[in-house]
Amino acid sequence: DSGVTQTPKHLITATGQRVTLRCSPRSGDLSVYWYQQSLDQGLQFLIQYYNGEERAKGNILERFSAQQFPDLHSELNLSSLELGDSALYFCASSLGSGVQETQYFGPGTRLLVL
């Protein structure tokens, strides 16, 4: 158990809909990262937050947004969903944001868009 929790574990929805994925980092960790894992794209970095502020953006679509709240939990919002958004979405956390930091991954949310 990494100490990172993600809800829900599974999500099935229809095209055009909007969903919210939630992540609680390990106790004391200030950095939160979101990743998308699909069969054809591998593990893609989406976005990073550090202590409530956005710090880095990766391959995140404009239809997607995220935020980190004062209690450090984070939410990833996916809107106008398309079939191709079906994937595993992972949240990871780390204590800080240094080069040597280990990222601790949650169990993921499996999203299926029908």
Added chain:
Amino acid sequence: GNSVTQMEGPVTLSEEAFLTINCTYTATGYPSLFWYVQYPGEGLQLLLKATKADDKGSNKGFEATYRKETTSFHLEKGSVQVSDSAVYFCALSDLLGGYQKVTFGIGTKLQVIP
């Protein structure tokens, strides 16, 4: 930009065979290097890491040495077990705008057969 190249799988080995998964990287700074493992149905977890040239990371019988001269971080294990069946990700951590940015390889699926 930074990149990580690792051998494509799947790799199928018999139990007690020797394992090598190749990983090479390109980076402009002084990155830290990681191997993460993903067991079926789970999130990624740290297997080992090395933070400077010539460092050797080791864990659970796995080893990898940070080779700056060949920009490599190959993963090895002398005798694999069925329980080692998983997907292995090589990753590079560097600073971008003062914050950690991690670049993952595509992942190599290892299947160990009895």
